[in-house]
Structures are given as structure tokens and as C-alpha cells.
Amino acid sequence: MFAPDRSKYPEVVNGKAIIDLDSGKYLKLWQGPQHPGVTGNMSLELIICGDEVVDCKTHVGYLHRGFEKLMERRKFIQNFPIVCRICVPEPDTNEYLYAAAVEELAGIEIPEQAKWLRTLNMEMSRLTSFLMWIGGHAGAFGLGPIGQWAVTHRDYMLDLFEELSGGRIYHMYIIPGGVRNILPDGFNGRLEDTLQKIEKLLGEIEKVMLNNAVFKMRAVGLGIITHGMIDQYGIVGPIARAAGLKRDVRKDSPYLMYEHLDFDVINGTKSDAYERLLVRYREMFQSIDLIRQIMKHIDGSRDIHTKLPNVLHWKIPAGETYVKAESTRGEYGYFMVTDGSELPRRVYVRGPSYTHAVALLEDLIVNVNMADVAGLMTSLHTYPPEIER
């Protein structure tokens, strides 16, 4: 049997490589914080042997704005414009979860139409985030034009968000008690046009990326995550689904109106960077289909907001809860503790990147070729702001 000569690589003891930097055999290299491999800022402290990574430490903190601390000093209604900033490419999950936690602790039920509009907003934001991701993923493998196509189409989606909420990136559309607006006139037609454009784009991406021999040679077999690693590292979302597990918060613990929608959990089996791409690629079609299903339930004449007490003096009874939703990266959650005052006692934001980009990436990256580091990072789809809320 062929056994490669690895005598020049460091000796591994108890799963950790023994590295003596002074020996001159290794190179310490920083990848990031400004790097196309991730959306946002984080950096990897890599130790390279030849062209292979032998050790990695993730460094975060370049984006820390102290949201969790800020929220403790603001009234419940003052926090809703803050939370969306925790995840830039997909802010709506934060908006929904913050509103849902406040509503649960305050005992507020929101109108059905508001729930449909929230579901629409969540799916539109998933699609927008996937478009950003697929552009970055293609870019990390040297397929530059796909990034430009995808970001253009993301911009078409942002146009729709702007119509709906007035904001392109941060929408502040979902507020405690309901949503801010009904859909503008003719929105359905413009949304359908955009969805058709995105479907056409996805067809082109299939030809130039999914069937691209060079891309496949690099992505197939890269960053394989075994079944055993899934729970050991707390892996969720498309990464877990690409390993063959049927785990989707929208199905497992349905929220909003997802139980009234017809969809299946999308799975893969091979659990490498290419399989994760396939799962997310199919989830983009799923999002488009879900948006079309949701649009059949939108009715502009119905109530979209519950009457709240005076929000500037709004006291919420003492309690604690955890609410969660399926973002493009997997289970996203808000843990909120209240103490009966006008301010939340503690808000903790659980972002999937927290485990994917730190504990998982640090172990998965070992023995990966230096040129594939960015591709591996994007295949885990991490958004650093949610690591350092």
C-alpha cells in the first residue's frame, strides 16, 4: 500500500502537532482579518509546513461592539434597531428572535397576517444571505465572476427590502408586536421578476461552478466532517444536513407559519465542501419555492400589529426564555432573562458561527493545503459578528 513520506511534517502527539518554530521548518502566517474567505473580520493564525497547515488558532474581536451589554442598558423597544446589526448579511433572524423573545415573556400574541409577513421576510433574508455566500464561496476558489453575478442579484433582493422597509441592509421591519408595514402596491410582481432572475442565475451557476472540473477537484473531499463530529462540536444547519442528518429548526420546532408550508429537509451524504455547496444550492431553490407559497397567504387588508402598552414605560414580568430559528448557517437563538423592570436583564445571542468558526475550524483545517483555507472557511459559512456580539 502506498504510504506518503511524512517525515518532514511535525510529529503528532495526542492529536496535537509538536511544533518548534525556531527550527526554521515552519512558517507562521496570518490569514485575515481582511480576507475574502469570510464575510466580516476574523483572522487565522496559521502555522504552515511546506504548503500544508499544521496548526491554527482563530482570532476574533475585530468587530466587537458589545451588543449584549448595550441591550442591558436600553428599554425593550429601544433594542430592536440594535439587534439587526449583530449579523450584517442576514439581520432579519435577529429581529424576529428578539421580537419573539419579548413577546413570549410579555405574553403577547401577534396577528396571523404579521406572522405570514415575518415568514416572508425570513425566507427573503435567507435567500439574500445565500446569494452573498455563494458569491464568496466561488470567489474563494477563484471563480470571480460568480461573486459579481451573485452580489448583483443580492442587490435586486435588497431593492425589494428597501421598498418594504426603507432599509437595504438593516431592515428593522420586524418589531415587537408585529411588523411595520404591509407590502407596497405591485410588490408581488416585482418579487416574482426577481425570483425568476435568481432562478436563471442559479442555472448558470450550476453550469460554471457545480459542473466545473477544476472547482470539483478542489472542493470534493475538502473538510470532511464525520457523523461523530456533529454533536461533539455542536454543528448545526446545512453542515449537519450535508452529513446526512435531518435537522432543521423549521421542521423540528416549527415557528411562525412554517408548519403550514410544504417543504422537505434537504440532505447530503458526503459531508465535504462540495456537498455543503450542493445542500445550500438546493436550499436556495427551496427558499424561492417557499416565498411563492407564502405570497399566496399575504392579504394587505388584515391587521399586522398588536396594540402594545406605552413602550417607553413597558415593564415585562420576570422570566427567562430561549427562542430559536433556522438561519442560513443553522440554529440561531436568543436567550433572554427579564427581572420585571423596563430593561432586559440579559440577552444572549447564540450564533452558529460561534462553534463552526472556532472549535470546528481549528481542528478541520489541519492538513489542508494553504490554497484551500479560504474555500474551507467559506464552506463553513461563518459570519464573525455573531461570534463576538
Next chain:
Amino acid sequence: MKEIIQRLKQQFAISNVNQQRGDLTFLTVKQEQAVALITYLRDFEIFTHMVFLTAVDRIEDNQFQLTYMLHNYAIHQDLGIRVMTDREKAEMASIHHLWKQAGTYQRELKEMFGIDFPGSPRVDESFILEGWDNIPPMRRDFDTKKYSEETYFPRPGRESHDPETYMKSKLYPEGDA
């Protein structure tokens, strides 16, 4: 979920069981039994997914409340385990041997709340804040405004107003309406 709680009650000193929703329950366990309870839940009750670990500063009781959130994929239930620890000597046994990502959570808690987890990997390395020289910033007694006023200086040429009186004078220039 009720059967699981019953089984837990037979083996551990648990209290304050609160079913918040159909799929979410909280309970409190004594600090010395916490790691045994979490290990039991992971290995025997299939709560295999560690969702998060975080802390709440209960400064009025001079305690920290640690919350371990576990999830069972078979019955789709979340279980929040509260552990109270003394605020003055904040220390808790590490669970990094149970889940790989636990070390990251513990490292952040050490930095942000000053809760120590002896033996946890790289727990003393800074996670987000580099060169921090004050009390851990997520503690309730850390005053962000005072810190920034002391650390950073205001740029000259900028006016500042008390928001309440300034808005009043803008909205009602003739006096109180």
C-alpha cells in the same frame, strides 16, 4: 419530558423546575452536581447537542447564574440547566471534555464575567478583548459610560446636551406645554 425530570429528581438535587414552553424547560441544580447531571443527560437521556453556555449576573444575590442549554434531537426538547455560583469566588468545573466547543464558551465567560474554569483549554488567553485592564466588562457593576469617559477624551469643538432638556427646549420653546 416529565418522565425525564422524574428520573433526574431521583438522582440529583434539582429545584425550580419551570416548563416555559412545550419544548423548553429550565431547572436549577447544585453546583457540585452540575457536571454529573450534564454528563448523565448527554449519555443516557440523549441531550447530545450543547446549544450554548452563558452567565447572568445576579448582583443583588451576589451570585452568577450559569445556564447550560442542551437539546435532545430525538424528542426536540430544550433543557436549560441553571447553576448558581458565588460571585466573589466565581469558579465552575469545566465541561470541555464533553463537547469540543465548550472550551470556547468557557474562555469567553472567563474574560467577560471573570468566571474561572480550571483546566479548560486556553481559558486564560484573551478571546475578544486584548490587553483589558479593568473588571470583566459583562459584570453588572462595570459602567460602560464611566469607562469610556475615563479612557477616551472628547474631541474639541463638539457640543453636548442633556437629551431630555434639549428635546424639551426644541419641542416646547415657550416653556412646558
